[in-house]
Amino acid sequence: MAHFHRLDADSDREFLARGETDPFTGTPFRPTNVVVKAEDGTVLLRETWEALGGRYAGSAKTLPWGTSAGDGAATPPPARSDAAAVTAGAAAGAATGAATLPKPARQHAPPPTPMPDHVRERRPKRPWLLPVLAVVGVALVLIVGLLVMSGLRDDDPVETPIVETEEPDAPEVVTVQAGVIEGALADGDAERNGRFEDRYAFVADSSGRVLEFALVSDDFRPDLVVRGPDGQQYEARPVGDEGTRVVVGDLRGPGRFEIVVTSREPAGEGSYSLAIRQETPITTLRADGQTVRATLGERSVLVDGFFRDTYEFPVEAEREYTLAVASSAFEVATTLTGRNGARVTTEPEGDAVTFTPTEDGRYRLVVSSRERGKRGAYTVTLTAGPAPEDEVPEAPRVLAANAAPLRDSLAVGQQRTYTFTGQIGDRVRVDARALGFSPRLVMVGPDGQRVTGDTDEERASVQGTVATAGTYRVILTGGEGSGLVQLTLEKTEAPRADDIPRMPGLDRPPAPAPAQGGGGQNGQPYEAQPIDAP
Template sequence: MSKASSLVKGALGAATVTMLAGCPLSTPDSDTRVTIVGSSADKLVVGERLRGELTTQSPLNVKDGSRYQSYRLSLAEGGLVEIEIDGSIEGIMSLYDDQDELLASASPLRFRAEESGDYAVVVSGATADSYGPFKLVSRTIELNDTGELSVPGSTMGWLQMEPRTYTLTVETAGAYQIDMTSGDFDTKLVLQGPNGYRAEDDDGGEDYNASLDDILAPGEYTLTATSYERSTGLYTIDISSMDIDITDTDTLEVDSEINAWMRSGSDTYSLTIETEGVYQIDMKSTRLDSVLVVEGPDGFRAEDDDGGDNHNSRITGAFQPGVYRVTARSYEERSTGLYTIEISNMDIDITDTDTLEVGSEINAWMRSGSDTYSLTIEAEGVYQIDMKSTRLDSVLAVEGPDGFRAEDDDGGDNYNSRITGTFQPGVYRVTARSYEENGGIYSLSVQHR
C-alpha cells in the first residue's frame, strides 16, 4: 500500500535557497532579501512551451554540484496547473512561493494555488553530470467537481490532504462499480447509505487504486474520497452500472450456470444428482479468491481453493445420486463481489469392475488411497500395463506368482505409469494409486506385446 505521493510539502527556508543557488541571495549588510521568485528573470506562461538548457554556466547547487534554472510563474487563486519536463536531460522540478517555501517537487508537477501570486519553478539536474536542453510543457487542469455524483459519470477532483465527500443518488437497484484513481497518492473510498450500509476499499482496483463494486439499493449515499496517508494530488472518480443478471436462487442444476453476489461469509446451495457419474463444479470470480466445499450422501466431502483455471475453484468427482450441499465462499472472509457457479456432467463412462482383461481398457475414479484389480494371464509373454491420468500423479504396482513384483511412477508417456515385462501364466494383483493420495479419473489398459 506504498504509493509514494508525487507532492512533497515542507518549509525549507532561506538556508535551502542558499544551497540551491550556491551563493547567498541576501547579505548581512543588506536589509533587502532576494527570493528565488525575485531572482527568476525568465517567465513561464501556462499553456506555452518554454525552452531551456542546463549548462556549465547555469547557477550551481553547492550541495550536490548539479545545475539549475528558475522561472517565474504567475497563478490565480484556485488555479490548478500541471508542468512536465520534456527532453533527454535527467531533471527534477520544484515549486517555491515568494517566501522561498518549497511547495512541491515532482515530475510531472501538479499544484493548486491557495492564493494568487508569483511562484518559482526550478529545474535542477538530477546529478552533477546532468546537462542539456529541455522543454517545459504546462497546462491548466479544469476540474468538474461539484460534490454531486451521477450514474454513469466521471468526476475529476483535487485532494488537499483532507477527505472530500460527495452525494450519490441511486435510482435503480443493481450492481454498481466505483473507481478512484490517482497517480499522486494511494486512494481510498468509503461509501455509506440506507439501512446502515457501509463499504470501503483501499487497494481493490488496478495499480493499488481504490475500487468498490456492490449491489446497491435505491437511495441517497455519501461517498468519501480520501488518501491512505493524508496526501495532496489529482484524482478521478468513475461510476458505472454493471450489466449483470444476478440469479436469485439457492438451488443448483446440472449443466447450468448461475451468477451470484457474495456480500460476506458464505453462500449455500442445494444440488440434486439424479444419475451416478462424473461431475465438475466450478466457482469463478475476478474479485474473490474462491473456495468451494461440497458435502453429500455417505459422508461425501470435497473442498478446493485453486484447482480451476486462473486460481479459481474446481471440484471434479464421481457423484452418487442424492442431494448435495454446495458452499461457496471467499478465502478472505470479508471480500465481496460477483462470482459464477457452473455444474457440468463430464459424460465419462466409469467402468464398474475390479477385474482387468488383456487387450482392454477401463475408466475408473479414484476417491482416496488406492484401487486394486485382479488380472489373469493365460499365456506366457511380454505384457504392458498403462495407468494414465491428467488429474493424478499415477503409480502402478503389480504382484504375482513366484514373488513377482514390479512398480512404476513415471515410466509412461507424460509422466504416467507403465510396467512392461515378461509375465508367466497366473493371477496378478494390480494396484493403482496416486503419488499425492488425491482423487480423480484415470484409465488402466493391458496389452500383449
C-alpha cells in the first residue's frame, strides 16, 4: 500500500522551503498537496503516482513520510489489552497453525445455570425436520446417478487439442514530457493491422492549459491516436495538402494521456517528430463595441490558485480604445500588455479605461479575480474610436532641366518623387549626390516603363532616350541611410520641325489634292496604273 502524505505548512516547513516540484508536471509542492515518496526518495504528487499506474522507476514500493498526520500517513495502532492480544493471537494461530500463544491461567468457570421449566416448555419441537432432510438427500443422490449414467451412454467426446500460443508482450509505453520527441517506425516495433506503432504517455497537470499533439513525417503518411484520462479516444486531423502532418488539439488535463504513433498505410516506416505543446488558451477580441460574456473558472488557466482568461486583439497607432470588464460574482483584476509584454498605461473613464497605442500591433488582456479561487460570470467590451486622418502625401517636386542642383533631404526609409516633361527623342540624365548614404534612382515613364539607375557609393544616376512624350517621374530612396542630397537634370532635346531651316524658292506649300472626279489628264478621272514587275 502506498504511503500517502498531506503536506502541512508547519510540519513540512523545511521540505516546502526547498521549492521542490513534481518531476513530471513541474508543479511546485504547496501545503495541502497529497504526495508520495517513491522507493528512490523522489517525491511525486498523488495524481502523478496514480497516473503512472502506482509505479515509479520500475518499483511500486513507497517510503513512509514520517509520523505526522495526513492523508495516508501511518499512525500507530491503539494499545490492546492482554486479553485482546491473547484472543487475536489465538485466532491467528488457528488460521496459520504456526503461532504458539501463552496459555492463560486456568480458571474454574461457575456451574451452568439450569434452564427454567417455563423456558424449556416454550422450545419448539420439529419432529418432521429429519424425515424431510432424508427425502431431499435421497432425491439428490438419484439425480446425480442419472446424470452419471447418461454421460456413460454417450459416445466418447472428441478431444480438442490444446494449442499453446505465446501472447505477444504488451507494447512498451514511454512516458515523455512536453516538447519535441524524435522517433522512427521500423521493423521490430509493435504491430497492429500491419502497421507499426510507437506508444507514449504524457501526464498533464491541472493548470487548464490547452494541449496539442502534432505528428510530422516526410517518410510516411503519419497517423495519430490520443486516449484521454477518461478513456475517450481522439482521432487526428490532417493539416495541409501534403499529408505529412496530423494534429490532435484542444485537450486539457489533468491526467494521463496515451499517444499512439502509427502510419495510415500498412508497413509505413521512417523517422517522425512528435510535438507536445501546453499553451495558454487565447480568445480573439474584436474592438467593435460588442459585449463578450464569459465565465471565469470554466475554461480558464489556474495559476497559483487564481483563474485566468486571456484575450488578444489588434490595435492601430494613434487610435483611442475603451475597455470595460465587469462582474457581480467577483472583484475583477485585469492586466493589459502590449509589445514584448510591456504593461499598457490606461486612463480611468467611469467603469472603463481608455488607452491610445503609439504603434500598430497586438495587445493582450488577462482577466482574473483579486481573491484566490474566485470564479463566476463576467463581461468584456472593447470599443475603438475613430481612425486618425490619413496624412496627405507630399506632392512631387518639379525637376528643372539644365538648371542649378535641387537640394533636398531624405530620412531613413523615406521616398521622394520628382517630375519632368519630355518629348520623343529627348536624351535625359538625372544625377543624385548624397552625403553619408548611397542613393538609388528609378525613372518611370508615362507608359509605366521603369529604368533603374546605377549607384556608386554616394552617387547615383539614371539616363535614357524619351520614347513616349509626357511627364516622367524620378523616384529617390536611401534604404537604411539618411541625409542631404542634391539632384540635377541634364536634357538634350531632339530637333523640332520648326527648328529646320527652309531654303528660299524651294520650300513651297504642297499643291492641293485634286477634287474628286477630276484631276487626271484631259480632265479625265485619275486611275491607278499597274506597276510592271522588274
